[in-house]
Amino acid sequence: MELLAHLPVVRERLAGDVRFTFESDPAATSIEEVVFCYPGIFALSAYRVAHRLHELGVPMIPRILTEHAHTRTGIDIHPGAKIGERCFIDHGTGVVIGATCDIGSDAKIYQGVTLGALSVTTEGVSRESPAKRHPTLEDRVTVYAGATILGGETVVGHDSIIGGNVWLTKSVPAGSKIYHRV
Incomplete structure (x- = not known):
C-alpha cells in the first residue's frame, strides 16, 4: 500500500522523462x-517503479522489474541507482547503470554507456552498508555512446560532456568537455 502513496511522484518523474x-x-x-x-x-518506467x-x-520484485526491462531493451539500470528528474536515454542498447550510481537531473545518456564499478573486490563491502562503487553525474551531464565511467569516487561535474568511447576513472570539474581526438 505504501507504493500507492508514491505513485504520483513516479508519474511526475516519468512525465518529466518523456517531455525531456x-x-x-x-x-x-x-x-x-x-x-x-x-x-x-x-x-x-520500470526503473522509476x-x-x-x-x-x-x-x-526481489525491484530486480525482477528492471531485469524485465533489461531483457526487452538492453538497458540495465539497477533499482538502487539514484536518477534525478528528467533523464534521456537515447537508443539505449548496452547502457549499464550500477547500484550505487547517482545521476542528477537533465542527464542525457547514449547507447553503450557504462556507469560502473572500478573493481569487483568485496573487501570491506557489506550488504547492509554497501560502499559507493559507481560514479556520480551531477546535473545536466551528457554522456555519449560507448563511454565508460567507473568508480565510486568519480564525479562528473554539472554541465559536462563526456564524449564517445571515453574511459574515465577520475573526477572532472563542472563544465568539462572530455573527448578523444583522432
Missing part, C-alpha cells in the same frame, strides 16, 4: 512516439 526525451531528440515526432516507441522510456519499491525495502 521529446525536447532532446530532434528525431522524435510526438510525445506518443516517445511513450510507445522509445526503449529508454520503457527502461526508465522499481526504485520506489527498492527504497521501501521490498525484496
Whole structure:
C-alpha cells in the first residue's frame, strides 16, 4: 500500500522523462512516439517503479522489474541507482547503470554507456552498508555512446560532456568537455 502513496511522484518523474526525451531528440515526432516507441522510456518506467519499491525495502520484485526491462531493451539500470528528474536515454542498447550510481537531473545518456564499478573486490563491502562503487553525474551531464565511467569516487561535474568511447576513472570539474581526438 505504501507504493500507492508514491505513485504520483513516479508519474511526475516519468512525465518529466518523456517531455525531456521529446525536447532532446530532434528525431522524435510526438510525445506518443516517445511513450510507445522509445526503449529508454520503457527502461526508465520500470526503473522509476522499481526504485520506489527498492527504497521501501521490498525484496526481489525491484530486480525482477528492471531485469524485465533489461531483457526487452538492453538497458540495465539497477533499482538502487539514484536518477534525478528528467533523464534521456537515447537508443539505449548496452547502457549499464550500477547500484550505487547517482545521476542528477537533465542527464542525457547514449547507447553503450557504462556507469560502473572500478573493481569487483568485496573487501570491506557489506550488504547492509554497501560502499559507493559507481560514479556520480551531477546535473545536466551528457554522456555519449560507448563511454565508460567507473568508480565510486568519480564525479562528473554539472554541465559536462563526456564524449564517445571515453574511459574515465577520475573526477572532472563542472563544465568539462572530455573527448578523444583522432
